Amino acid sequence: MSKIEQNKAKKKRAILLAAQNVFLSEGYLLASMDKIAVEAQVTKQTVYRYYSSKSDLFKAMLEQMGENSEVDFLDHLQLPDTEEALYQFARGFIQAHLSDDHLATFRLLVAEGGKAPEMTRSFCAVGLDDTDVKLTEFFAERLGMNNAETTVQLWTAMLLAHRAAVLIGMEKPTEQQIDQHAKDATAFLLAAISGH
Structure with a gap:
């Protein structure tokens, strides 16, 4: 990578980190390209050179947060043992959705999504659809379930059971x-499928 490309990548990372800090601390509606530029220590023109709008920057920030996440729960679906794959997916999915960054983003969506629907569209475009698609494919290939969309939605909702309590300030569940x-939800899912 040339020096120029390195500098561009460095500026882009600084802008995305600044965007995350500003969006999650001040909110989407109060965030401005000016504030993000100041936080990133670049000019507003530099921010616009990389991102044409606040909405584009928000979406890029979400993508960056996803890439930086320590937990890539979809990778677990590649495990050869079906039950283990589902259990490991479930564990990673729960951990990812209870991370501080995810919770802060979700609170922001709840607080301001009605006034800034582009924010919610960006959030949905970044990850939810991909997870649903991969799980639906997994259910078809491994469990012989066609049209598993409803089952996927029910199971992922079950996995998110702790999130509502944590969002209103209750303590996060322990790793144990x-x-x-994750084990109980996976066992419940597999028992319900085999009962058909």
Whole structure:
């Protein structure tokens, strides 16, 4: 990578980190390209050179947060043992959705999504559809379930059972509690499928 490309990548990272800090601390509606430029220590023109609008920058920030996430729960679906793949997916999915960044983003969406629907569209475009598609494919290939969309929605909702309590300020579940919830939800899913 040339020096110029390195500098561009460095500026882009600084802008995305600044965007994350500003959006999650001040909110989407109060955030401005000016504030993000100041936080990133670049000019507003530099921010616009990389991102044509606040909405584009918000979406890029979400993508960056996803890439930086320590947990890539979709990778677990490649495990050869079906039950283990589902359990490991469940564990990673719960952990990702209880991360501080995810919770802050979700709070922002709830607080301001009605006034800034482009924010919610960006959030949905970045990750939700991909997860649903991959799980639906997994259910078809491994469990012989066609049209598993409703089952996928029910199972992922079950996995998110702790999130509502944490969002309103309750304590996060421990790793042991997350592990047990993932095991129980996976066992429940597989028992319900085999009962058909």
